[in-house]
Amino acid sequence: MQSPTPTSTGTTAVLPRSSIVVAALSTVVEWYDFTLYLYMATVLSRVFFGPGASSLLETLAVFAIAYLMRPIGAMVFGHIGDRIGRRTVMLGSMGVMTAAMLATALLPTAAQTGSAAGALLLLLRCVMGFAVGGEYTGVTAYLVEGAAPRRRGLIASLASAASQIGTLLAAAVPALTVTLVPASAMDTWGWRIPFLFGALLAGAVLIARSSMPESPAFEQYQHSPARPKGARPLIATLGTHRTAVYRTFAISALGSVTYYVGISYVPTYLGSVGGFSEADALWLSTIAIVAIIVITPLAGALSDRIGRRPALLLFGALSVVLPLAMFGLMTQGSFAAALTGSIVLACVAGGISAVTCSAIAEQFPVAQRLSGLALGATAATAIFGGLTPYAAQALIDSTGWALVPGAMVAVIALAVAPVLRSLPETAPDARPLRPTDHAPQPQPR
Template sequence: MESLAPAPPAQAIAVLPRSSILVAALSTVVEWYDFTLYLYMTTVLSRVFFGTGSTSLLITLAVFAVAYLMRPLGAMAFGHIGDRLGRRKVLLGSMAVMTAAMLATALLPTHDQIGSIAGALLLLLRCVMGFAVGGEYTGVTAYLVEGAPPHRRGLVASLASAASEIGALLAAGVAALTVTLVPGPTLDAWGWRIPFLFGTLLATTVLIARSTMRESPAFEQQPPPDTKGAGPLMTTVRTQRPALYRTFAISALGSVTYYVGISYVPTYLGAVSGFSESDALWLSTIAALVVIVVTPFVGALSDRVGRRPALTLFGALAVILPPAMFGLMTQGSFAAALTGAVVLACMAGGISAVAASAIAEQFPVAQRLSGLALGATAATALFGGLTPYASQALVDSTGWALIPGALVAVTALAVLPVLRRLPETAPAIRAPQPGHLAPEPEPQAR
């Protein structure tokens, strides 16, 4: 397929063909389908794998949190491979592991069949999935930023965020259809397997499509790595500490707004607001659909106004909006709950859209995946995987229904000063600044 730009002269960094960009951008569907599906099916999975005890829901959320702690380990392993051997190998390897883990989950025996061993097997497979996902989103965003036209990096990288919302939408829709159409006893017996089997088919399709992708042109034009010196991880720790801190802060905000403001919402609507499983899932489906439309516009906006202004604006909104929106969702009205869910989802989607390019742009090509592993993925593990569990545990222990919104607001308040001092990385408007990142060679017209 024809390239997005004319072939550059020697020493210039080429852009990827449209086919590779499209496959990479859309393939984040699988990662977010799986992890969002788990949260959307939490109440069902708690019964299937941990019985009907009073602690089953919290244990199921704890499994999600523990598995998420595997992400930094996977990110470091895949990051080392990606910075040494190339982005394409990472994207193929992580998707292959995800496909196998999702199929194995769909075939698991239940608590009624083998007792507590079922929950242990679920935890094991979630850890395998978490390890594989560690190489996914950071690998995709780095690949897109390195292969996109410089003035479109925000837009192109945001497509990965939009595609992740498509994954979330698919998860919500498939989960809602399954819960709505399959009777309760049948759902607990075998119906819960349907969404995971669908995910396996989706992952297999993406794996085949990824086999057609070209290697990142920026990586190909790097000098061969020094295999005798310090590895990419140690080099990154030594030379990129300010970038690691900034990336951690941006990703902490993106993770807490997404996993509390989008992924946890169906559980919240059912456990706190009293909505049925079916209604809660349909509300979340509508919210995910809105975010898919909004995300590319926010990514394009960041190309025009810069990453720092866009992130600062959404950071300020994350301080103000979440407590009010969670308050709306407790009123018992479908319209109020929908308003709260949509506003939270748009806020989280906007932050993710800008963060996709902003975090990758913090690092030079040679240490990019390692930097994202140490900064972004570590923040995601703490502020993504743990926050749904923490939100539900705090609501249960305090009885205060607005705790999830307060959790988001406090995190945003802590991150906001970092965002205000963020060096601008949007190539179209960035000016060289002493001590800041050196710009990468850009594509040149003939």
């Protein structure tokens, strides 16, 4: 394992470029898997729960329940990461994800085992949710701690941009599968192809990660004489950084609802409300995701230039005024209108995700960073990410109002606005992250 070397300024060295690339690109797997599940929800509903009217809701309920495992996984992996290291967490979480994805591809269907198929799917989704909880926090901390201070926003946003490659693959692979595999075979064996592809992808990332060094900032902390013996990071975080946990929860709630309603749920919405075929809905989402890959690093760089707070306020305001109109466009039955709506929503969500990566990690010192992200960010994602696609579909079914998803995003954005307005500035003018840093204080600009 490589050790960090001092820079000319006396601070800890940044990570090698190769390690940053591997860490950023490895988020492809996490987002491929969970987005794949939502994008294939209509197919999986038939495969695991049969043709009944409630099958789609049951499939989305599995997604929501599995997401509740993310905070548990994040706390377990967070404790390990703050005690032992970020690298250990990143290897462990990817190992579990590889095994879970392969097992999912080999599951029996409802036609073969009846209701047991749905139960086994739920079990494996919970395992995946547990692993992903550690994945997000580990990668975010690793990139922020290994980046040059004035480029933390851009470098951290690369993980978000790369995750959209996973989302792009999650749309393109099943779209290609649906296009090439006969409809009669899709429900018997065709649905397995995207999950097998994901298992191979995860295995490749696991091998690439094995050569990564530890986070320079964590190594510095690990060898610091001031490091307390027998530290309990979760307890320390709740005792000294509770306000930072609240801020992180709020920021992540906005990022989660815009992403999971404005991106991940859109293919299901286009099929169930917009009247588009599964293939057309997936291709529409695929095009929108390309726009996210472009906008995300630009938003990250913007946050380095103007600060995290102004960037989040900008994208938060867009989250209030745009979603209702964009979901309205997607109900008109026009391919062009649906494409416009999905691209705009995707760009707003991508911008928020890009800034969130660095903004939430900078709320905590190195010693409690993964634990703080587990308590704040991952808990918010479990509620406003995993539950919102199910809630959106259920509310549309019960009220008949097609614009419910847009209203959900706008309401959360309004609720989070006071937190964004009072957010301490942590970016590029702020001092480099140090192991003994306390919660961020407002920086003069």
